[in-house]
Amino acid sequence: MSADPQTPLRADAQRNRDQIIAAARAIFAEHGPEVPMEEIARAAGVGVGTLYRRFPDREALIRAVAVDNFTRVRDDARAASAEEPTCWSALVRLLYQSVDLQLSIQLAMLSIRAYEILREDPTIVALREDLLTEVESLVTGAQQEGHLRTDVGAGDVAMLFALLLRRIPSRKKHIAEMSTARNVAIMIDGLQSHPGTELPGHPLGRDDIH
Amino acid sequence: MSADPQTPLRADAQRNRDQIIAAARAIFAEHGPEVPMEEIARAAGVGVGTLYRRFPDREALIRAVAVDNFTRVRDDARAASAEEPTCWSALVRLLYQSVDLQLSIQLAMLSIRAYEILREDPTIVALREDLLTEVESLVTGAQQEGHLRTDVGAGDVAMLFALLLRRIPSRKKHIAEMSTARNVAIMIDGLQSHPGTELPGHPLGRDDIH
DNA sequence: ACCGAAGTGGAGGATCTTCGTCCACTAGCA
DNA sequence: TGCTAGTGGACGAAGATCCTCCACTTCGGT
Numbered sequence: 483m484s485a486d487p488q489t490p491l492r493a494d495a496q497r498n499r500d501q502i503i504a505a506a507r508a509i510f511a512e513h514g515p516e517v518p519m520e521e522i523a524r525a526a527g528v529g530v531g532t533l534y535r536r537f538p539d540r541e542a543l544i545r546a547v548a549v550d551n552f553t554r555v556r557d558d559a560r561a562a563s564a565e566e567p568t569c570w571s572a573l574v575r576l577l578y579q580s581v582d583l584q585l586s587i588q589l590a591m592l593s594i595r596a597y598e599i600l601r602e603d604p605t606i607v608a609l610r611e612d613l614l615t616e617v618e619s620l621v622t623g624a625q626q627e628g629h630l631r632t633d634v635g636a637g638d639v640a641m642l643f644a645l646l647l648r649r650i651p652s653r654k655k656h657i658a659e660m661s662t663a664r665n666v667a668i669m670i671d672g673l674q675s676h677p678g679t680e681l682p683g684h685p686l687g688r689d690d691i692h
Numbered sequence: 693m694s695a696d697p698q699t700p701l702r703a704d705a706q707r708n709r710d711q712i713i714a715a716a717r718a719i720f721a722e723h724g725p726e727v728p729m730e731e732i733a734r735a736a737g738v739g740v741g742t743l744y745r746r747f748p749d750r751e752a753l754i755r756a757v758a759v760d761n762f763t764r765v766r767d768d769a770r771a772a773s774a775e776e777p778t779c780w781s782a783l784v785r786l787l788y789q790s791v792d793l794q795l796s797i798q799l800a801m802l803s804i805r806a807y808e809i810l811r812e813d814p815t816i817v818a819l820r821e822d823l824l825t826e827v828e829s830l831v832t833g834a835q836q837e838g839h840l841r842t843d844v845g846a847g848d849v850a851m852l853f854a855l856l857l858r859r860i861p862s863r864k865k866h867i868a869e870m871s872t873a874r875n876v877a878i879m880i881d882g883l884q885s886h887p888g889t890e891l892p893g894h895p896l897g898r899d900d901i902h
Numbered sequence: 903a904c905c906g907a908a909g910t911g912g913a914g915g916a917t918c919t920t921c922g923t924c925c926a927c928t929a930g931c932a
Numbered sequence: 933t934g935c936t937a938g939t940g941g942a943c944g945a946a947g948a949t950c951c952t953c954c955a956c957t958t959c960g961g962t
Contacts, residue, residue: 492937740912
């Protein structure tokens with residue numbers, strides 16, 4: 483993820499570092515970037531000391547996670563773009579691979595704190611540009627294909643998914659997950675020029691949402 | 693809102709109480725039910741002392757706000773149901789009157805803390821039931837009319853709006869608001885059997901979302 | 903106009919949360 | 933085997949938030 487600055491990390495240290503980023507990714511995605519450092523450390527299976535040794539403060543951690551994640555999503559977007567037959571299907575595929583996407587959006591748009599931190603960092607700004615360009619070309623392409631309604635922009639798509647992908651805190655995990663999948667499907671129907679996405683799961687009734 | 697328990701409040705006290713609830717409603721809707729009490733007091737133009745005199749603790753305030761708000765939404769739903777020609781249009785109208793709705797949903801579903809508090813209170817449970825019944829009958833009705841896709845339930849509708857109506861923190865207020873309106877419209881198209889809602893505002897591009 | 907009770911604001915002590923350091927201990931690597 | 937990078941988590945500092953308390957103000961009945 484980053485070139486070795488001087489001495490390459492010792493094997494176990496590298497492993498821990500990766501675990502920290504992975505844990506932070508998961509937790510940031512679910513609870514936003516302000517969760518206590520100790521919680522992240524616990525989730526990563528390390529002590530706080532280790533976390534602070536690797537990332538001198540929260541900002542550094544957020545930056546590292548952002549770089550990791552933007553890169554990941556940008557690559558997903560490029561892969562989808564290259565492999566799918568149409569822009570529309572690439573867009574749909576990207577939106578369904580939504581967990582990573584969600585974190586990017588959360589970091590970039592939903593948290594003012596994170597946004598302030600990231601806007602300064604040239605690496606991240608560049609990644610962000612790449613990503614937006616990619617999405618914009620998918621959106622435009624899908625519109626030219628006649629699949630995507632023409633009265634929306636890349637910003638609308640981003641906003642929608644930023645909101646939709648937020649997890650709902652729920653005791654029943656599978657309900658929450660199914661609900662997200664259904665929401666995305668409905669959303670896609672709303673974006674499509676002509677609807678036709680079949681919904682996964684079953685219609686949620688009043689008993690499902692407690 | 694509540695019958696006079698013993699001595700009716702003095703005029704100025706009643707006014708302050710109303711201001712507190714109004715302020716709490718606005719702030720809870722925007723930032724969730726965990727905001728500092730002092731902030732609520734400031735927004736209501738009173739001191740913390742006054743707030744605590746009226747509502748012995750945060751729970752009491754949340755309960756009062758919830759009663760106020762559930763009642764409001766239930767009445768909106770009934771009014772829409774009675775006045776609109778179809779269940780579908782009643783549903784759409786209700787969804788556009790979304791600010792109140794959002795708070796109800798936020799309190800009922802998005803905050804575990806609030807949910808725990810409210811589930812105990814019989815008044816609120818009853819209100820909640822009324823409201824769900826109302827929404828369910830709109831959903832079923834709209835489906836029978838052929839306007840609403842039949843593979844969704846009232847729970848789906850609730851979930852969708854719970855997510856969509858969250859405000860995005862943004863420097864540019866009007867962008868955030870327009871975005872919400874657009875999202876709701878797209879959403880409605882996704883729910884509709886056949887799309888056709890015109891979107892407000894203009895397509896959001898990359899520059900709009902900073 | 904007066905007065906007692908009801909109401910008010912906000913300073914401040916208690917409590918809880920989170921931060922980030924420090925150091926005795928452990929485990930890779932040569 | 934020894935040297936050093938790496939580790940974990942207890943701990944004091946810093947800050948946030950809670951809620952009480954009381955000197956002062958305002959309302960409203962007479």
